[in-house]
Amino acid sequence: MKINKIILSFISAVAILLSTSVVSFAKVVGDKIVLGAAISLTGKYSSNGVHTQNGYNMAVDRINSMGGVKVGGKTYKFEIIYYDDESNPKRAAQLAERLISQDGVEFMLGPYSSGLTKAIAPVTEKYGVPMVEANGASRSLFTKGYKYLFAVLAPANLYLDVAIETAVELNGGKGVRIAQAFEQDAFSQDVRLGILDAAERTGSEIIIDDKLPKELNDMAATLVKVKQMKPDVLVVSGHTKGALTAIRQIAEMKVDVPMLAMTHCDAAKLSKQHGKNSQYALCASQWHKSLTYKDNFFKDGMTYAADFEKEFGYDPPYQSAESSAALLVFKDAFERANSFDKKKVRDALAKTNMQTFYGNIKFAPGGQNVDKPMVLFQVMCDGSGKCENKVVAPLKWASAKLIHPIPKWSER
Amino acid sequence: MDFMVFQYPMITIQACLDGILLGVLFALIAYGMALQWGVMNIINIAQGDLVILGGYIAYFMYLYGIHPAWGVIVSPIIMYFVGVGIYKLVINKVVDRDLFISILATFGISILFMQLMNFAFGADVVLANSGYGTTFLFDSNVVLPNSKIFSAFISIVFAICLVVYMKKSKLGRAIRATAQNARAAKILGVDTEKVYAATFGINAALCGVAGALISITFTIHPYMGLPYTIRSFMIVIVAGLGNLPGVAMSGMGLGVFEEFADYLLGTEFRIGSVFLLLVLILVYRRFKLSRKREYLK
Numbered sequence: 001m002k003i004n005k006i007i008l009s010f011i012s013a014v015a016i017l018l019s020t021s022v023v024s025f026a027k028v029v030g031d032k033i034v035l036g037a038a039i040s041l042t043g044k045y046s047s048n049g050v051h052t053q054n055g056y057n058m059a060v061d062r063i064n065s066m067g068g069v070k071v072g073g074k075t076y077k078f079e080i081i082y083y084d085d086e087s088n089p090k091r092a093a094q095l096a097e098r099l100i101s102q103d104g105v106e107f108m109l110g111p112y113s114s115g116l117t118k119a120i121a122p123v124t125e126k127y128g129v130p131m132v133e134a135n136g137a138s139r140s141l142f143t144k145g146y147k148y149l150f151a152v153l154a155p156a157n158l159y160l161d162v163a164i165e166t167a168v169e170l171n172g173g174k175g176v177r178i179a180q181a182f183e184q185d186a187f188s189q190d191v192r193l194g195i196l197d198a199a200e201r202t203g204s205e206i207i208i209d210d211k212l213p214k215e216l217n218d219m220a221a222t223l224v225k226v227k228q229m230k231p232d233v234l235v236v237s238g239h240t241k242g243a244l245t246a247i248r249q250i251a252e253m254k255v256d257v258p259m260l261a262m263t264h265c266d267a268a269k270l271s272k273q274h275g276k277n278s279q280y281a282l283c284a285s286q287w288h289k290s291l292t293y294k295d296n297f298f299k300d301g302m303t304y305a306a307d308f309e310k311e312f313g314y315d316p317p318y319q320s321a322e323s324s325a326a327l328l329v330f331k332d333a334f335e336r337a338n339s340f341d342k343k344k345v346r347d348a349l350a351k352t353n354m355q356t357f358y359g360n361i362k363f364a365p366g367g368q369n370v371d372k373p374m375v376l377f378q379v380m381c382d383g384s385g386k387c388e389n390k391v392v393a394p395l396k397w398a399s400a401k402l403i404h405p406i407p408k409w410s411e412r
Numbered sequence: 413m414d415f416m417v418f419q420y421p422m423i424t425i426q427a428c429l430d431g432i433l434l435g436v437l438f439a440l441i442a443y444g445m446a447l448q449w450g451v452m453n454i455i456n457i458a459q460g461d462l463v464i465l466g467g468y469i470a471y472f473m474y475l476y477g478i479h480p481a482w483g484v485i486v487s488p489i490i491m492y493f494v495g496v497g498i499y500k501l502v503i504n505k506v507v508d509r510d511l512f513i514s515i516l517a518t519f520g521i522s523i524l525f526m527q528l529m530n531f532a533f534g535a536d537v538v539l540a541n542s543g544y545g546t547t548f549l550f551d552s553n554v555v556l557p558n559s560k561i562f563s564a565f566i567s568i569v570f571a572i573c574l575v576v577y578m579k580k581s582k583l584g585r586a587i588r589a590t591a592q593n594a595r596a597a598k599i600l601g602v603d604t605e606k607v608y609a610a611t612f613g614i615n616a617a618l619c620g621v622a623g624a625l626i627s628i629t630f631t632i633h634p635y636m637g638l639p640y641t642i643r644s645f646m647i648v649i650v651a652g653l654g655n656l657p658g659v660a661m662s663g664m665g666l667g668v669f670e671e672f673a674d675y676l677l678g679t680e681f682r683i684g685s686v687f688l689l690l691v692l693i694l695v696y697r698r699f700k701l702s703r704k705r706e707y708l709k
Binding site for chain 2: 042043044045046047087181184210211212213215216217218219220221222224225227228239240241244245248249252253254268269273274275
């Protein structure tokens with residue numbers, strides 16, 4: 001009886017060992033390069049998680065159908081193993097661990113959001129697994145000295161400082177008075193730091209500096225202060241909740257402010273949910289389809305947007321575009337490294353210098369992309385109430401002229 | 413600390429009015445909670461999630477081109493049946509157990525609802541636009557969105573209807589009898605099982621109304637229910653059970669308190685201050701109780 005038990009447990013231990021060691025050679029199987037990704041398919045980030053996954057899938061299909069990745073004279077195809085991290089950082093870290101040590105993945109794609117990327121980065125770093133991520137912009141990701149983390153997007157502190165600079169420029173180079181309200185999460189607080197930097201650089205003054213709670217759905221108090229103090233610029237960052245609440249209450253309370261700058265407008269589908277009330281809002285974006293960057297796979301932003309819409313039935317938000325770009329970066333790095341050695345691929349990634357439809361990509365030592373500026377678009381509506389996002393800054397990419405100051409509510 | 417709210421009288425008035433309008437809405441949710449707490453001895457942690465579900469009903473009407481204000485009628489009807497359904501499936505198994513079991517059960521329902529709503533409606537933050545304008549007072553120094561006034565008005569109407577119903581109707585009397593003494597009511601021929609189901613249904617219907625109003629005035633999201641549960645719990649704790657004027661007053665008080673906390677401490681402490689107040693009141697109540705006990709000794 002006892003011996004039976006011992007034999008049984010021995011056999012199962014061996015079986016477990018065997019099963020893990022078999023799959024741990026799975027980084028490149030046959031002609032497939034297997035990438036791993038933990039994505040929020042359920043939970044509070046699920047909509048952006050799906051945008052991310054669609055972006056990844058779109059690029060995998062495109063690269064595979066256009067000849068795949070050529071390494072050592074052989075052609076390989078991409079394949080991604082996805083797990084659902086339930087929008088939960090702890091779960092994301094566990095899944096990264098599982099992808100690497102059980103599934104044998106040696107190259108990772110990032111999850112959605114700064115918080116989850118922060119949870120996964122220590123794991124990939126521990127195993128020396130290169131991770132190209134497209135949806136974690138928090139500055140703190142790039143100051144920790146991570147060697148295997150590469151982000152195709154611009155860091156969060158650069159999101160809205162273009163807005164402050166534009167406002168100062170329009171004010172004849174003189175500093176402006178800024179009112180700001182930021183949610184208390186890693187991302188928004190980084191955006192805030194960027195504004196503080198920009199204010200100091202331009203000699204601007206911050207007259208309202210509010211923090212918004214996670215459960216935000218009422219910011220009337222901040223707006224009453226704005227009404228009283230009459231700042232030149234109002235900056236709001238609180239994910240989709242912040243953008244939707246701000247526009248609703250600004251319109252209801254008829255708050256007049258010459259410039260309104262925000263983040264997450266397109267994720268919030270601002271122009272669709274609020275229509276004309278969202279007009280003139282300035283929004284920070286990593287990407288816009290009208291930008292004229294080019295590559296061989298997606299041609300340009302407009303073509304990407306059209307193809308994406310054909311496949312998934314909606315206009316691609318920047319979260320999808322940057323996710324697609326991550327795959328292009330991986331392909332480029334594999335081919336330059338001409339190897340599947342993690343260290344060599346990592347070194348090739350560090351030397352990336354390329355243009356994609358999403359923008360130029362070149363990594364700083366911290367891992368952030370330093371070659372792609374943020375763009376600002378403004379919501380503009382025509383007479384029939386149909387609203388569109390038009391790029392207004394930086395001037396090089398502008399497809400419309402910035403409307404400034406925002407007309408008063410009484411004159412609309 | 414920012415004392416702006418006291419320096420400008422207009423801001424003080426604005427904060428008070430905002431708080432009162434908000435408080436009336438909270439009081440409606442709290443009244444539902446007080447009702448079922450009193451009758452069934454159940455603290456419903458899923459209260460806020462029922463509110464959000466009600467909000468989604470109004471939102472979907474809005475999506476299909478119906479004015480979301482009609483949600484105030486449709487949402488409670490649907491939510492009544494949802495409430496009765498929850499009662500038949502879960503609550504009737506825990507209704508005569510101790511309070512802790514019911515808290516656990518409704519906590520489970522809350523998690524289930526959050527996930528189901530997330531699954532069915534997605535994780536996007538949504539809202540329904542009523543298109544109501546704005547009311548300007550005092551030389552347009554004080555602005556009140558009409559949607560807030562509308563929601564306060566509707567809340568009051570529903571509260572009055574409910575009070576009258578409780579006083580006059582047969583079911584209302586049965587509910588009150590059950591609340592006073594369930595066993596005696598049963599002996600006298602009241603079908604307490606039915607009364608419980610109806611009470612839970614009425615509570616869910618009230619949540620439905622409140623949810624529809626919230627989708628018009630604020631935003632809704634599958635995970636936004638908890639703050640509403642906490643607020644209504646807090647209001648009921650302060651007012652006590654079966655004390656409707658008390659619920660209304662403490663609701664408005666809480667609304668004003670939140671607004672002032674928002675101005676004084678910053679928006680980030682808005683919900684935090686409610687939690688803090690809750691702790692203080694619980695401690696105070698305990699303190700008072702222990703003094704009473706000493707006196708009895």
